[in-house]
Amino acid sequence: MKRVSLTQYLIEEQRLNNSIPAELRLLIEVLARACKTISHSVGKGALGEVLGAAESENVQGEIQKKLDIISNEILLQANEWGGHLAAMASEEMETIHPIPNRYPMGEYMLLFDPLDGSSNIDVNVSIGTIFSVLKAPEGMATPTEDDFLQPGTKQVAAGYAVYGPQTVLVLTTGNGVHGFTLDREMGSWVMTQRNIQIPVDTAEYAINASNSRHWYAPVKRYITELEAGKTGPREKNFNMRWVASMVADVHRILNRGGIFMYPADQREPDKPGKLRLMYEANPMALLVEQAGGAATDGKQRILDIQPTKLHQRVAVFLGSRNEVERVTRYHAE
DSSP states (O other): OOOOBHHHHHHHHHHHHOOOOHHHHHHHHHHHHHHHHHHHHHHHGGGGTOOSEEEEEOTTSOEEEHHHHHHHHHHHHHHHSSSSEEEEEETTSSSOEEOOTTSOOOSEEEEEEEEEOGGGGGGTOOEEEEEEEEEOOTTOSSOOHHHHOOOGGGOSEEEEEEESSSEEEEEESSSOEEEEEEETTTTEEEEEESSOOOOSSOSEEEOOGGGGGGBOHHHHHHHHHHHTGGGSTTOSOOEEOOOSOHHHHHHHHHHHOOEEEEOOBTTSTTOOOSEEIIIIIHHHHHHHHHTTOEEESSSSBGGGOOOOSTTOEEOEEEESHHHHHHHHHHHHO
16 A cells, blocks of 8 residues: 655645645644654653653643643644744643744644643553644734634644554544554654544443533433443443543544543533533544534534633533434433
8 A cells, every 4th residue: 555644645635625725734744743742752751751740730720740731832832933823722821822923923823732631641541632723814913812712613624643552643624534643663644544434323432420420311311321231222232431531532433433422510510511612622523523423512513612712611422423413312302
């Protein structure tokens, strides 16, 4: 099989579908290089003295890990100087990061969760980087938080890198979902999956079952039916898988189907969910939809949600279409 590099894919995609302007291609290549650097740091682990907690909290009030801070810095420094970005926003930072004025200002805006799955960093379980790319609004002079508040349908690209036994980059620019594996010897990203499709039916689900006593009625009803197995109303057995890294759980679903759920619950009734709309839900929803799946917050399509805050939270149900539609219907009923 002929090896297709990430750069070759991006150039050929532009020629065929006119969907990846040069600026966007450069941005994706810089992002991929940054993910390669993060993968190297993650791979060193204790040998690089990067494990454990830092003496700081992020904007969400969560204790930061050393690798959270390192990954955030790698992404900021890699993307500042190229001239393709107007501003960046990170889950780890309170407000946006404008491009320093010594560099040219580009037409794209980047959002990222620098290291998803922080609770798994120190135990050598797969973690990853999630990113989302938006177009800067027409006529924007100085970027503000409001410029980032675009619904997920406006994303021009989204993807993630998962740092596991292999380092894999999964990407969409709005024309299907494709996977690239990092060839560590050559240092290049090689296409290993083309046009990933999520099966419409599944027998696997991912949810943090320890929260079951706090779930609302529609989620309790849905999970009870799955747990009843072959003798229950669904008349088939389901398996539960839960990695506690959204990247790893979604990667499994893209590869073999399943439904991932992080619902709102009764512990904090005023909070619409735990995951961040702009840094996690939107990019993952775009990938899942591009692969033939579905993504809702239990009520509506995630990509249609109009953001009101940079760090807005949201409930998430995504994956195999038939299961997502079923649990969403239970919310409506």
